[in-house]
Amino acid sequence: MSSLPLQIKRVGVPPIKCQGIKTKLVPFILSQIQWQVQPHSIWIEPFLGSGVVAFNLQPERALLTDTNQHIIAVYQAIQQQRITGAIAREFLICEGEKLSEIGATYYYQVRERFNRTGSPLDFLFLNRSCFNGLIRFNGDGRFNVPFCRKPQRFSQSYITKITNQVDWAARQMAGKDWEFRVAPWQEILQHAKSEDFVYLDPPYIGRHTDYYNAWDHLEAEKLAAVTKTLPSGFAASMWLENQYRKNLHVQTCWSELEMRVCHHFYHVGSKEIWRGEIAEALLIKPGYATNELKIEDLRLKIED
Ligand SMILES: C[S@@+](CC[C@H](N)C(=O)[O-])C[C@H]1O[C@@H](n2cnc3c(N)ncnc32)[C@H](O)[C@@H]1O
DSSP states (O other): OOOOOOOOSOOOOOOOOTOOOOOHHHHHHHHHHBOOOTTTTEEEEETTTTOOHHHHHHOOEEEEEEEHHHHHHHHHHHTTTTSSSHHHHHHHHHHHHHHHHTTHHHHHHHHHHHHEEEEEEEEHHTEEEEETGGGOBOTOOBBBOBBOOOTOOSSSHHHHEEEHHHHHHHHHHTSSOOOOEEOHHHHHHTTTTOOOOEEEEEOOOOTSSSSSSOOHHHHHHHHHHHHHSSEEEEEEEEEEESSSSSSSHHHSSSSSSSEEEEEEEEEEEEEEEEOOOOEEEEETTSSBBBBBHHHHOOOOOOOO
């Protein structure tokens, strides 16, 4: 079992995409935390999203939760081998061909079907063919992201990439004591014990206001207050500043902690045109932070 810090050389990519996915920050996050794993230690991640942090860490025991039941359903299906790489491949070939023949109308038919049945395979299809890989649900809990407008989306190579990601996720969790659960963060933090470690990656305040992501100042302040009382180690990811503004919530609610900062660049398209830099903070409970930070090693190029 991996105690932390870990030097990750190659970041694995999971099959689900979501807003705020930490793929590029995994090496930074796992290199800044110091956590000595005990036989019963649990890695607790109450805002799982794509799961990229836990999947790369591969803890022996984990409690991986999110309020989004559809994300959790995909990972439960992979864990129980109801979805394998081969099953995903067959499904995406079949549905991808229909998308290619019928076009956008077919995407919206699958979206309608998913909103009736909640099928995890349909969710995977939509997540990988919707606009910008967004996950967004309306007030009634219906997925409402439009089509990416590429009827040929599910090319052979794209399907292979997705099925490899499903197989990779399955390998990372194989034989491990991991529980995937639908739950709000308050319920999950009650489980944290002194030997555990909690990694928090809540939504950006005020940015996402959909069914699963209603995250406002009050919720963010409650999270900070409860987290500071935890008997376990913890670390929280927060954006710190960009060229236009600072995240005042960090100063107001997360002071007295160890702060590590990683400058992260967004770029547009396949050409590396820097669009903007954002400073991402990792706020770590005192006693659980490492000292070293090699920024240049962290600017990895990762293909999602
Ligand atoms: C920023 S994303 C996490 C990204 C993740 N670390 C990754 O790298 O993919 C935040 C997640 O929190 C979930 N979430 C929002 N409100 C929540 C709540 N009250 N309790 C638990 N999870 C919540 C969302 O569904 C979303 O998946």
